[in-house]
Amino acid sequence: MQVDLLAGTTHRPAVLARPVPTILVFDSGLGGLTVLARVTEACRGADIVYAADDAGFPYGRLEEGALVARVLAVMERLVARHRPDLVVIACNTASTLVLPALRARFAIPFVGTVPAIKPAAAATRSGLISVLATPGTVARDYTRGLVSTYAGGCDVTLVGATGLAALAEAALRGERVEDDAVAAEIAPCFVEREGRRTDVVTLSCTHYPLLLEPMRRVAPWPVEWLDPAPAIARRVLQLLGPEVAAERAGGHEAIAVFTAGVGITGPLRIALAGRGLAEVLIEPLPLVS
Ligand code: DGL
DSSP states (O other): OOOOTTTSOOOOOOGGGOOOOOOEEEEEESSSSSHHHHHHHHOOTSSSEEETTTTTGGGGGGGGHHHHHHHHHHHHHHHHHHHHHHHEEEEEEHHHHHHHHHHHHSOOOOOOOOOOOHHHHHHSEEEEEEEOOOHHHOOOHHHHHHHHHHHHTTEEEEESSSSSHHHHHHHHOOOOOOOOHHHHHHHHOOOTTTEOOOEEEEOOOOGGGGHHHHHHHHOOOOOOEEHHHHHHHHHHHHHHHGGGGSSSSEEEEEEEEEEOOOOHHHHHHHHHHTTTOOEEEEEEOOOOO
8 A cells, every 4th residue: 555645747757755654453343443533644645554353352351372372363464464654552452562573573563552651650640550461461560560660659450351352342343332231341449448449540452542431430439541642643653753643645455354253243244334344344353272
């Protein structure tokens, strides 16, 4: 998807020709759409490939060695087919583990998504913060390292939600998600200790902002929900340069790629189109366990 910015003109001096960057936004499923929204807002001039490894979903249940192998295999093919200039790993479960292997394997910049523990420690007034993530992310050494480096003075509760990402997927596919199910998943985030209460919860799985409305509704008390997506978009823009912020005449290309594509319902197609992803490709890559 290398398109000339001056395409359409008859005279195209090579010196002015600037290639259009392609950004690949990658997740196990639909959660990365919450990051995609911010990235496309910030980088209106870039072409976009949104890739969901739905054949591997949910990553939160995969053992670490299997997850590294899976992400490398999927990325190998995505890079060969779509030739991205930059990749956003819009998945905490993968980023907290696989980034070093990806950076060693590919000569492309990778921007990861990791728990916003430093901003949470800066934002809390009660000193009680909760990290809401997948069981995989909360178990990582990387996540525990962030806690000890940046939140040593805080009381941090790590919450590994087993079903919340799947509930977010169901909601986007147009299925009914009961408030009680959401409430049960987020309940351990709300801690009261010696007259203090949790006041900051990090959304450390990219699926969770999709459920922000019901989470706010069922929360036992109001908290600040930290979504790192705006910071990720700023980092992408910084790496690609300010030219990528400007919209191009004729718009940009955007496609969605799925490795299974079994759950693509009508409401999901509408949701994807609403996010600029009208073109959907299935590039099958079964998970072999
Ligand atoms: N969206 C992914 C994340 O940010 C996780 C969902 C999954 O378990 O696959 O962690």
